[in-house]
Structures are given as structure tokens and as C-alpha cells.
Amino acid sequence: MISLRGVSLVYPNGTRALDAIDLEIAKGSFVFLVGHSGTGKSSLLRLLYREQVPTRGEVTVDATRVDKLRRSKVALLRRNVGVVFQDFKLLGDKTVWENVAFALQVTGARTKDVMRQVPRVLDLVGLAHKSRMFPSELSGGEQQRTAIARALVNNPKILLCDEPTGNLDPSNTNEVMDLLHRINLKGTTVLIATHNAIVVDRMRRRVIRLENGKIVADEERGYYLAAGGDRGTAAAEELELVRSRNGLGTNPLFSE
Amino acid sequence: MDSGRIRFFLSEVRRNFARNLIMQLTAIGTVTVTIVLLGGFLFTRQTLGAIGGNVIEKIEISVFLRSDATTAQAKRLQATLEHDPRVRSVEYVPKAEGLREMRDRLRGQIDTSLLTSNPLPDALRIRVVDPARARDVATFAAKQPLVDKVEYAQDAVEKLLRVFDVLGRVGLGVIALLVFTAAIIISNTIRLTVFARRREIAIMQLVGASGLYIRMPFICEGFIDGFAGAAIAIAVLAIARAELWPKLVVALSFLPLHAAAIDGPMFGLQLLGVGSAVGIVASWLSVGRYLRT
Numbered sequence: 304m305i306s307l308r309g310v311s312l313v314y315p316n317g318t319r320a321l322d323a324i325d326l327e328i329a330k331g332s333f334v335f336l337v338g339h340s341g342t343g344k345s346s347l348l349r350l351l352y353r354e355q356v357p358t359r360g361e362v363t364v365d366a367t368r369v370d371k372l373r374r375s376k377v378a379l380l381r382r383n384v385g386v387v388f389q390d391f392k393l394l395g396d397k398t399v400w401e402n403v404a405f406a407l408q409v410t411g412a413r414t415k416d417v418m419r420q421v422p423r424v425l426d427l428v429g430l431a432h433k434s435r436m437f438p439s440e441l442s443g444g445e446q447q448r449t450a451i452a453r454a455l456v457n458n459p460k461i462l463l464c465d466e467p468t469g470n471l472d473p474s475n476t477n478e479v480m481d482l483l484h485r486i487n488l489k490g491t492t493v494l495i496a497t498h499n500a501i502v503v504d505r506m507r508r509r510v511i512r513l514e515n516g517k518i519v520a521d522e523e524r525g526y527y528l529a530a531g532g533d534r535g536t537a538a539a540e541e542l543e544l545v546r547s548r549n550g551l552g553t554n555p556l557f558s559e
Numbered sequence: 560m561d562s563g564r565i566r567f568f569l570s571e572v573r574r575n576f577a578r579n580l581i582m583q584l585t586a587i588g589t590v591t592v593t594i595v596l597l598g599g600f601l602f603t604r605q606t607l608g609a610i611g612g613n614v615i616e617k618i619e620i621s622v623f624l625r626s627d628a629t630t631a632q633a634k635r636l637q638a639t640l641e642h643d644p645r646v647r648s649v650e651y652v653p654k655a656e657g658l659r660e661m662r663d664r665l666r667g668q669i670d671t672s673l674l675t676s677n678p679l680p681d682a683l684r685i686r687v688v689d690p691a692r693a694r695d696v697a698t699f700a701a702k703q704p705l706v707d708k709v710e711y712a713q714d715a716v717e718k719l720l721r722v723f724d725v726l727g728r729v730g731l732g733v734i735a736l737l738v739f740t741a742a743i744i745i746s747n748t749i750r751l752t753v754f755a756r757r758r759e760i761a762i763m764q765l766v767g768a769s770g771l772y773i774r775m776p777f778i779c780e781g782f783i784d785g786f787a788g789a790a791i792a793i794a795v796l797a798i799a800r801a802e803l804w805p806k807l808v809v810a811l812s813f814l815p816l817h818a819a820a821i822d823g824p825m826f827g828l829q830l831l832g833v834g835s836a837v838g839i840v841a842s843w844l845s846v847g848r849y850l851r852t
């Protein structure tokens with residue numbers, strides 16, 4: 304489903320974000336991408352939806368050579384690859400329904416299909432009853448579920464998530480992870496870049512660890528931290544680090 | 560295109576438009592001014608052309624024959640000149656008629672009865688096809704046998720032609736400048752809208768909207784700016800034409816203004832086309848620059 308061969312990415316300013324990456328991800332898998340800040344997780348995801356083109360190497364997504372894709376074909380790739388971000392990227396002046404429908408409408412979908420697909424995904428993410436609300440009237444988890452619904456409405460085979468729970472409190476995090484799990488069970492390949500040790504350790508799925516743009520570990524049922532360390536305390540420390548980096552901290556006043 | 564899709568598209572265009580209403584009005588106003596001036600200029604040029612044509616058509620070359628030329632020789636020379644493709648017509652003016660014309664012209668200014676004999680020679684009066692070649696024809700006529708002297712309003716003709724030429728060039732320059740200004744302002748307006756909508760655009764690109772689909776609302780917006788501006792300008796011109804023009808014709812009755820006939824509806828359509836085209840091209844270019852990632 305996803306394959307990277309000898310992929311390197313050097314940004315125009317000379318930063319080497321990815322260095323000779325080889326990676327295979329099978330259809331229908333559920334994969335975590337972990338590693339310290341600035342190790343290239345987001346960069347790797349960007350290659351898959353053609354936001355970036357590799358400096359070297361081959362990127363194949365669903366039998367398409369993404370690195371060689373013509374500009375005019377990028378739109379078609381993106382209908383087949385849903386993307387979700389930490390900051391949701393919803394449109395504030397559109398309702399939940401309109402935000403989700405937007406993704407179909409701008410691809411020139413027929414109204415008939417919009418009327419069928421939007422309720423389907425809103426049902427899936429459990430937001431059918433809030434479809435007339437605006438993003439500002441939703442909790443963080445509900446906003447992220449709206450974003451997931453939007454990513455899914457074109458029926459993509461792959462869902463890429465860049466820190467999907469980065470802005471969420473634990474209960475919203477669980478809500479969103481359950482949803483991603485259910486989406487995966489329906490056959491969608493899910494790839495999640497995350498700093499959330501608790502989530503990774505609870506799910507026990509394939510974990511790919513990046514360090515300085517290289518894959519340093521790739522475990523089937525892995526943990527957030529590398530084998531050998533004291534996983535229990537280390538995970539808590541890392542989580543603390545991430546929270547402070549995101550400006551959330553442990554102060555309940557600042558956690559959403 | 561089902562009605563839902565059209566409604567979605569129109570609501571996107573309306574959102575774009577409302578996002579920056581002041582700027583839209585500025586763009587429309589600029590197009591209006593440009594098209595009013597363009598229309599006024601084209602109309603003036605057409606009118607001047609018609610008046611000028613009228614004057615130029617009347618320009619004649621007078622060919623005076625030697626006093627020993629006979630009527631038959633004069634007629635032969637007339638036939639020769641008439642065969643020249645540069646010549647529109649040649650009129651034979653025997654000296655008796657020349658004198659009568661002169662008496663008419665000078666009546667009341669001098670006492671022509673004092674003339675006891677006719678001092679005028681026989682003459683030929685030539686009208687040319689193209690006033691720009693009057694000099695050639697005059698030179699040619701002067702070389703003919705029995706020709707004594709050739710006169711024509713050489714300076715006047717050439718000055719008039721030069722004035723028209725300069726007017727045309729200056730006018731074209733001014734119009735090019737105006738169209739350019741309008742295009743810049745529309746393009747800035749579109750860029751502001753694009754900037755205001757960068758989140759939407761980013762999401763469209765993310766979910767796989769085609770480039771054309773992303774551009775379309777902006778192109779539409781530019782088209783509306785150009786079209787609306789031109790439409791207002793045409794209304795202004797039409798009112799001016801109905802209200803002011805008849806008064807001008809009366810006030811300047813010594814000029815053959817009636818000669819400047821113009822096909823109003825056709826002219827209006829052309830101006831509308833110019834306005835819309837400027838809007839479309841300007842927005843196409845400015846959106847294209849922004850979306851190239």
C-alpha cells in the first residue's frame with residue numbers, strides 16, 4: 304500500500320529531514336510513527352500526500368509513484384489519501400455539515416453523492432446530531448472528529464494523521480483513537496505520527512521510530528519508547544515534555 | 560452541473576465578493592473610469608476621423624495651363640490625369656469660368672468690375688484618392704507638357720495628417736496605460752481575496768480539488784469586476800450620448816459632426832468585452848502566481 308525506497312528529503316535551506324528511508328506498509332495496517340521533535344515524522348507524511356517531493360528515492364502509494372506524479376494528478380492522489388492535523392484545520396464560518404461536504408463539493412461531486420456520503424461519515428464519527436453547529440461550538444475532540452469525517456468523505460484508502468491528539472485532553476484523545484481504530488477495522492490503512500506515549504503503549508501496534516531522519520526501530524506490537532529503557536517512567540516523562548512543548552502543561556486551566 | 564453544485568459555486572463566489580467589498584467597489588470603479596475614457600476616446604477619434612476625412616476629401620490640386628494651350632490639349636491632359644489610379648477626379652475649368660468663380664468669391668471685397676480683361680489661365684482641378692499621395696500627384700502633374708504651375712494646400716494637408724497620426728498614437732498609449740492600471744487593480748483585489756481565503760484554498764488543495772476548480776471562483780470574481788465596471792461605463796456613455804451629444808452638434812454646427820455615425824449597441828458590446836477580458840486575464844494571472852506551489 305505504501306512503500307518508500309532509499310528516500311531522502313533535504314529542504315531548500317539545507318536541512319536533511321529524512322535520510323535513506325526504506326519502508327513498507329501493508330494494506331489495512333495501523334502504524335504509529337514516533338520519535339523526538341524534529342526527527343522527520345511530519346516530513347515523511349508530507350511525502351505521502353505529495354506536499355513534498357523527495358530529494359532522492361521512490362515513494363509509492365497505492366501503486367502510484369507519488370514522487371513522479373504530474374502536478375495535474377496530485378488532486379486525484381489526495382482524494383485517495385485523507386489527512387488529519389493537530390490543529391484540525393476546519394473552516395470557522397461553515398457548519399460541521401458544510402465543512403465535511405466542502406471536501407466533496409470542491410472535487411466537483413454530484414449533489415446526490417454529497418447528500419449520501421456526508422451523513423454516512425457524520426454517523427461514523429458520531430456527529431450526526433451536531434451537523435448544524437459551527438466548530439467554535441464543539442469540543443476539541445468533536446472538532447477533530449469533524450476533521451476526520453472530512454478526511455474520510457472521499458473514501459480514501461489511506462488516512463494520515465499528524466499528531467491527531469496533540470491538542471486534546473485524555474478523554475477526547477480516547478474518543479479520537481477509538482474512532483481511528485474503528486476506521487482501520489473497516490479496511491482503511493491508518494498511519495499516525497504521535498508524541499502520545501499512553502496511546503501508543505495502550506494500542507500495541509506497529510511502531511516505527513525515527514531519529515535524525517533515519518528509521519532506528521520498527522516493531523510489530525511496539526511501545527512508545529525504545530526497548531531497554533524503563534518504559535513506565537520514561538513514557539510519563541516524555542508525555543510531560545510534549546505537553547510543555549505544546550504549551551498545555553499540567554495546569555488544568557491550560558488543558559483544553 | 561446539477562442545481563446543488565451551481566448553488567455551491569455561486570455561494571463561494573458570493574463569499575469571495577463579500578469578503579472585501581470596498582476593494583471590489585474600487586476595482587469596479589477603476590474599470591468604469593477606464594472604459595468611459597476608452598469609449599470617449601474611440602468616439603472622439605472616430606468623429607475627428609470623419610471630420611478630417613470630410614476636409615481632406617475637399618482638398619484639390621489646381622493645375623494652371625500655359626496661355627497658349629488649346630481647349631483640345633487641355634481635354635487631352637484631363638484624360639491622361641484621369642487615367643492615373645491615384646486620381647479620383649479631374650475637372651476642367653476654362654478661364655471664363657475661373658473668372659466667374661473668382662468674382663463670386665471676392666464679391667463685396669473688391670470691385671471686380673475694374674477687371675477689363677481676364678488674367679486667369681485655363682486650369683484643371685484634381686481630387687486625389689489618398690491625400691497622403693497629393694504631393695506625388697502634384698509633382699506628376701507639374702511635369703506634363705503645357706502645364707505652367709501647380710498649386711495645392713500642401714502644408715495644410717500634411718499637417719492635418721500628422722495631427723491625426725499623433726492623436727492616434729497618444730490615444731493608444733493612454734488607453735494601454737488605463738487598461739494596464741485597471742488590470743493591476745483587479746489583480747490586487749483578487750490577490751486580497753486569495754489571501755483572505757488562503758485557509759479555504761489550503762483545504763481545497765489538501766482534499767484534492769482540481770486547480771481549475773480552485774481558480775474558478777476567483778476568475779469569476781475578476782470577470783464580475785470587469786463586467787460590472789464596463790456595464791456602468793456603458794450606461795454613463797449612453798446617457799452622455801443621449802443628453803450631451805445633440806447639444807454639441809448644434810453648438811458646433813460649423814463642423815460636420817453628423818458624419819460621425821456610430822453603431823451604439825455594437826460599440827457597447829465591444830466595450831463590455833474589453834472590460835470582461837481585462838477582469839478575467841488579470842484574475843487568472845494573479846491566482847496563478849499564488850497557487851503555483
Ligand SMILES: Nc1ncnc2c1ncn2[C@@H]1O[C@H](COP(=O)(O)OP(=O)(O)OP(=O)(O)O)[C@@H](O)[C@H]1O
Nearest residue numbers: 314315316318320339340341342343344345346347
Ligand atoms: N518547510 C521546511 N523547511 C525547512 N526545514 C524544515 C521544513 N519543515 C521541517 N523542516 C525541518 O526538517 C526537520 C524535520 O521536521 P519535521 O516537521 O518533519 O519533524 P517532526 O518529526 O514532525 O517534528 P514534531 O514532532 O515537532 O512535529 C526539522 O529539523 C525541521 O526543522
Ligand SMILES: [Mg+2]
Nearest residue numbers: 344345346465
Ligand atoms: Mg511534526
